[in-house]
Structures are given as structure tokens and as C-alpha cells.
Amino acid sequence: MNTDVLIVGGGPVGLLLACELKLAGVDPLVLEADTGQQRITRSLGMRSLNARTLHTLGLRGLVEPLAEAQWALFDEIRAGREPVEGDIVDGLVYMLKQGFSGGHFSGLPLIGDTGNRVPEMLMLKQHQLERVLAEHAAGLGVEVRSGCRVAEIADEGDGVVATLADGRVVRAGYLVGCDGGRSLVRKQSGIPFTGTSATMTGRTAVAQLADPGALTSSLRAPGGLVNLSLVPGEVATIEFDGGPAERDAPITAEEMQASIRRASGTDAVVLSLEAGIRYSDNTRHAETYRKGRILLAGDAAHVHSPIGGQGLNLGLQDAANLGWKLALVVRGQAPERLLDTYTAERHPVAARVLRNTRAQVALMRPGPQVDALREVLSEALELPETRKHFIAMANGTDIDYAPDAPRSLVGRFVPDWEIEGAGWVRESLGDGRGLLLDLAGAPETRAAAKGRDDRVRVLAGAVDQADAAAVLVRPDGYVAWAGAAEADLADALDAWFGVG
Ligand SMILES: Cc1cc2nc3c(=O)[nH]c(=O)nc-3n(C[C@H](O)[C@H](O)[C@H](O)COP(=O)(O)OP(=O)(O)OC[C@H]3O[C@@H](n4cnc5c(N)ncnc54)[C@H](O)[C@@H]3O)c2cc1C
CATH class of the missing domain: 3.40.30.120 (Glutaredoxin)
Incomplete structure (x- = not known):
């Protein structure tokens, strides 16, 4: 098997990158270890796509199908809830429809009217996003192979070689690791991944509670966060316990019950558990996104806590930044140095996200001092300039790839002219x-x-x-x-x- 660009990992970032390469006239091959069902199982919780991601996906006509997927999900969510006055879901739907939501900062709402003609925020399941991207990829003729785990990679100077777990070998001009936070590509490339270790554990599960009505969703529960307010059947906790002791074993009903009890201070009972994920605030950043013919994008290049909903947005924008550049280099139309602008432009953007997600974790910790800090910040967010700054930061709309350019337009996303x-x-x-x-x-x-x-x-x-x-x-x-x-x-x- 030979290809122009081998993409390891067919998550959202790998799929979008493949589409961008194909659109620019290059043949990518995507190798994805998992199968469809595994991807749906791990798609717990909601994913929010921010304004800059939607501007980016909008260039390729992808916002409409994503918005359709979002509304289908909200119809499902509403169908699974008792209709009540002032339901949080109705409030959220209203905000999304009006374009009022700028996301949140550690749970503090960032509300501002964008005044834009297209959606500036969407909320959906990760597998829905992957489906839309997979359909786009199929329409372009991108080859995606599921059930193919890459076990070894090597940069041979004039090309790269990947060996699959079953022993098959793929050769390519370039290889991009879009293989998530525990990236094999990053580890084997030797690119340093530095940062800070976990201080918290998040758990989200599809679980049946004996008495869901007895549990109240709260960002400021006695032992952390408890949330069962959005997707029916899902319950989420966050505890500030130094990070998960066990990363790979499946979550059990007992583990989830113990976590809910610690976080909420109640004696909640979990009757059964269908699926669950753990995550943390392990925060690390690849020192470079390129070493020779090997590149990194998405979680393979940066990991951080999902509080504030930024990782996917960051990764999708990495893919959009890299795709056209890599295509020009592969086609021999641009020199390799164009690829250096990928790290130069994207690394500072991710560094800022890592900083703001660390800050968001700090603001989630329990205790009266953090309560006070949140109150102070809430007051500051009432000031229009402060709110504008936070909305731009949470939405990536302040990204400037050429801060020193004489014209402010240069380095910024093209206005909606x-x-x-x-x-x-x-x-x-x-x-x-x-x-x-x-x-x-x-x-x-x-x-x-x-x-x-x-x-x-x-x-x-x-x-x-x-x-x-x-x-x-x-x-x-x-x-x-x-x-x-x-x-x-x-x-x-x-x-x-x-x-x-
Ligand atoms: C609870 C939770 C909520 C979140 N909410 C948000 C949010 O609201 N907004 C946001 O922006 N982000 C959010 N995130 C973060 C987001 O999910 C990740 O940033 C995103 O999944 C990264 O996409 P990716 O394609 O880089 O990696 P992944 O989604 O991890 O995909 C990597 C793919 O590579 C495959 N793979 C791995 N190793 C190999 C191998 N050796 N060979 C072949 N294939 C391989 C994997 O099977 C996987 O499909 C959230 C995360 C969590 C846990």
C-alpha cells in the first residue's frame, strides 16, 4: 500500500484533515483502529463547536448538516425529559437558536449576541460530528480503513513507513498522527510532550439511578461537580482527587456510584451502568508539531481538561491549517518551509488554550475561596469589554497568525464580507x-x-x-x-x- 499522506487516526481531526488534503488534490489514506460501534460507545457527553470552528467548517458547507444533527439530538433529548417550566434544555435551545451563546468559562455563561447570519455555536455528540465528516470524506473519495491499528512508524528520510498490528506495511510521503491524546505517532517520533499532571478525575456514564430525582445537578456540589441535566440517562461527575488511579479498566456501576456519592454528598444508588468514560486535566503540549516527515494534529499534539469545550475545536482548526499547506508541499508546488508555518501558527493558539483550561479547572475546585473568585469573575464578566474578551478567547475569534503585520486584516479570519x-x-x-x-x-x-x-x-x-x-x-x-x-x-x- 502506498499513499501521498498516511493519516493515523480517523477521529474528527484525522477525517477533516483527509478531506482538506483530498480537496487540494492529494491522496490521503486514513487508518482507524476502532470500528463504528466502539466510536459511538465512547461518544459520551456533548461536544460544543465554537464560532471559529464553525467559520472554518462553514467554508466547506458543513455547518448545515451539523446543525441538522444538533437539532435531531435536541429533539431526542426533549423527548426523553418530562416537560417542566423553565427546563435548562429549553433555555439552551433558545440561546442556540438566537445565537446568544458564546459558550462558558468554567461554567460561567458567556452570553453575547453575535449578530451573525450563521450559527456561532453548535452542540452535538462526537459520533454525529464524525458521521458528518465521514460522509463528506466519502463524497470526496477519501479512503478510510477501520479496524486498522498502526503499531510502528519510521521516518526513512525520503518517505515514511507504518507497520500495522497485523504486520501489513504502508508507505507514504508524509505521516500525520491524528491518533488522540495517547498518540503512538507522537511517542515513536520522539517529540517531547511536556506539561502538568492530572489533578482531577471526570467521569461520564450512561447509568440507571435508583432515584434520579433525589440528585441535583450542581457545578458547586460539596465534592466537585454533578451533572445529569442534559442527555437523558447520562450522569457526570468531576472530583479534585489527583487524577484517575486506573485509566484503562472499564468503569463499573460501583465506581460511578462511589464517585456520585463523594461529589454530591448524597447516598445515591446506581442500579446499572451501560458505558462510561474517565478523563482528567492532564495538560501537555508537543514541543513541535513536525519532525521531518511526521506531523501531529489534534489531541495527539495537545491534551488538557475538557472543561470549557476547546480540544476538538483546537484540533479541527489544526487540520484546516495543515491540510492545504501539506497538499502544496506534497504536490511539489511549495517548499517544505511552508510546513514550518503550521507549528509557528498553531502552537501559540494551543498554548493559550492550555492556559485557559488550567484556569478553568482552578475555578472549578470546591471551597469558599473559589466560590468568592467565581463571584468576582462573574461581576467582571458583566463589563462588556471583559465579556467580549472572554467570548473571543473561548471561541477562537481572537486568533491572529500575523500579530506584527502592518494591516490588522492580515493573519485574521476573512470578515463575513x-x-x-x-x-x-x-x-x-x-x-x-x-x-x-x-x-x-x-x-x-x-x-x-x-x-x-x-x-x-x-x-x-x-x-x-x-x-x-x-x-x-x-x-x-x-x-x-x-x-x-x-x-x-x-x-x-x-x-x-x-x-x-
Ligand atoms: C467528556 C468530554 C467532553 C468534551 N467536550 C468537548 C467540547 O465540548 N468541545 C471540544 O472542543 N472538545 C471537547 N472534548 C475534547 C474532544 O473530545 C477531543 O479534543 C477530540 O476528540 C480530539 O479529536 P482527535 O481526532 O484529535 O482525537 P480522537 O477523537 O481521540 O481520535 C483519535 C482516533 O485515533 C484512533 N487511533 C488511536 N491510536 C491509533 C492507532 N495506533 N492506529 C490507528 N488509529 C488509532 C482512535 O481510535 C481514534 O478514533 C471533550 C472531551 C471529553 C472527554
Whole structure:
């Protein structure tokens, strides 16, 4: 078996990366160890997709099917609940429909009207997201093989070799480890993974309680967190106990019962348990996302507590950042140094998320001092500027890949501009090519892009709010360059899209 790029791990990040590569004309092969049923079993709890992830997935037309999946899930959730006045689920649905929710910070709601025309937050199950991405991948012709566990990898300088658990061998030009937090690819590549160890244990289970009505969901329960307020049948706890002693053994009804009792301070009884997961706040970061022909993306590159719902968002945006760059390098259209911008751009973004999730864990700890800290922060969040800052941080909308660029537009996600007569800019990137916006009708702008039709599409028309004659947008939606047509556009095209 030979392929351009071998992706180890067909979770959300591996699937999206494969789609991005295929769209850019490269053949990826995804090897996934698990089978479909195993993936549904581990998909406990909800996953929230934040604004920047939805901007990114929206470029490829994926928000609509994800929104459909979300509403189907909420219909199911509502059907499984007694209708009551002021139900938390009704409140959440209202917020999601109105676009009011900016997520939360350690359980403190971040409410702000985005005023945007598309959803800025979705909540769904991970297996629903994986299904939508798998369908997108199938539509593009991506090959995904389930039940294929990679056991060994080697970078041979001019290519990589992966050996499967059953002894089969796959050769590829590049290999990307999208194989989750315990990544074999990361371990065997020797990339250091440094950080801080677990201080808490989270457990989520599908469990039957003897008297669910006797248990109250609380972020500030006596021994941590207890939650049974969203997905019917699921119960979740968080305890600040130094991390799970046992990571691999399946959770039992006894373990879940003991945890609920410690966290809630009640004598709750768990009658049976169907499935359960444990997680922690083990927080670590790969020192680089690339070593030779081996790259890392998603949880393989960074792990942290899921409090605040950021890991998946981070990983999906890694995939969007890497896909088009790796494709250009594999196709021989850009030099390898383009790949260095992947670590340079994404590492600081993840470092910030690691910092804010550590802070969120600290704010969850029980005790009167933390109660007071939460009250102080809640007050601060009433200030519009503070709230704006936290919403941008939780949603990745403050990401700036070029903070030193003379024009603030550069390095930022392209604004939701409508081009007169040519539609929405963010809807014009669906084929995975970059976009050169000729906003002043200058013939030199089109001339500069000549010979790169396969990588860059030119779109002409006026935009009211733009303060540049031309704007170059990368396939991941970020602005690579903005300026006057005759300025250094050709250099920018060469740097980001290879010579014409
Ligand atoms: C309770 C909980 C709630 C969460 N909530 C949120 C949230 O609201 N928002 C958010 O952004 N994030 C959330 N997260 C985090 C999110 O689930 C992860 O960040 C996300 O799953 C990472 O995706 P990934 O594709 O990088 O890795 P994974 O989802 O772990 O996928 C890795 C894949 O690689 C496969 N694999 C592993 N080893 C091999 C091998 N050797 N060979 C082949 N295949 C292999 C695995 O089977 C798996 O399918 C939550 C996590 C938990 C536990």
C-alpha cells in the first residue's frame, strides 16, 4: 500500500484533515483502529463547536448538516425529559437558536449576541460530528480503513513507513498522527510532550439511578461537580482527587456510584451502568508539531481538561491549517518551509488554550475561596469589554497568525464580507483553493495570480467595508495578504501558494 499522506487516526481531526488534503488534490489514506460501534460507545457527553470552528467548517458547507444533527439530538433529548417550566434544555435551545451563546468559562455563561447570519455555536455528540465528516470524506473519495491499528512508524528520510498490528506495511510521503491524546505517532517520533499532571478525575456514564430525582445537578456540589441535566440517562461527575488511579479498566456501576456519592454528598444508588468514560486535566503540549516527515494534529499534539469545550475545536482548526499547506508541499508546488508555518501558527493558539483550561479547572475546585473568585469573575464578566474578551478567547475569534503585520486584516479570519454581484466571500472557498479578491478592478491583480488557477481563484467586485484594493485569502479562510494591487502581491502569492 502506498499513499501521498498516511493519516493515523480517523477521529474528527484525522477525517477533516483527509478531506482538506483530498480537496487540494492529494491522496490521503486514513487508518482507524476502532470500528463504528466502539466510536459511538465512547461518544459520551456533548461536544460544543465554537464560532471559529464553525467559520472554518462553514467554508466547506458543513455547518448545515451539523446543525441538522444538533437539532435531531435536541429533539431526542426533549423527548426523553418530562416537560417542566423553565427546563435548562429549553433555555439552551433558545440561546442556540438566537445565537446568544458564546459558550462558558468554567461554567460561567458567556452570553453575547453575535449578530451573525450563521450559527456561532453548535452542540452535538462526537459520533454525529464524525458521521458528518465521514460522509463528506466519502463524497470526496477519501479512503478510510477501520479496524486498522498502526503499531510502528519510521521516518526513512525520503518517505515514511507504518507497520500495522497485523504486520501489513504502508508507505507514504508524509505521516500525520491524528491518533488522540495517547498518540503512538507522537511517542515513536520522539517529540517531547511536556506539561502538568492530572489533578482531577471526570467521569461520564450512561447509568440507571435508583432515584434520579433525589440528585441535583450542581457545578458547586460539596465534592466537585454533578451533572445529569442534559442527555437523558447520562450522569457526570468531576472530583479534585489527583487524577484517575486506573485509566484503562472499564468503569463499573460501583465506581460511578462511589464517585456520585463523594461529589454530591448524597447516598445515591446506581442500579446499572451501560458505558462510561474517565478523563482528567492532564495538560501537555508537543514541543513541535513536525519532525521531518511526521506531523501531529489534534489531541495527539495537545491534551488538557475538557472543561470549557476547546480540544476538538483546537484540533479541527489544526487540520484546516495543515491540510492545504501539506497538499502544496506534497504536490511539489511549495517548499517544505511552508510546513514550518503550521507549528509557528498553531502552537501559540494551543498554548493559550492550555492556559485557559488550567484556569478553568482552578475555578472549578470546591471551597469558599473559589466560590468568592467565581463571584468576582462573574461581576467582571458583566463589563462588556471583559465579556467580549472572554467570548473571543473561548471561541477562537481572537486568533491572529500575523500579530506584527502592518494591516490588522492580515493573519485574521476573512470578515463575513458580501462582494457586490459575487456573493459571500466565506462561501467562495468551497473548492479548497485560495481566493484573491480584486476589490478595485485592477488588471494587475488578476495578472499576478496568472498560472496559479489550480491553487487560487480570483473574485472581483466591491466590498463596502474593505480598506484594501486586493486581499489574498488562504484556503483555511485566513488573510495572507492585503494591500494595493501593484504592491508586493506577487511575493505573497509565491510565499503562500508557490510560484506560478
Ligand atoms: C467528556 C468530554 C467532553 C468534551 N467536550 C468537548 C467540547 O465540548 N468541545 C471540544 O472542543 N472538545 C471537547 N472534548 C475534547 C474532544 O473530545 C477531543 O479534543 C477530540 O476528540 C480530539 O479529536 P482527535 O481526532 O484529535 O482525537 P480522537 O477523537 O481521540 O481520535 C483519535 C482516533 O485515533 C484512533 N487511533 C488511536 N491510536 C491509533 C492507532 N495506533 N492506529 C490507528 N488509529 C488509532 C482512535 O481510535 C481514534 O478514533 C471533550 C472531551 C471529553 C472527554
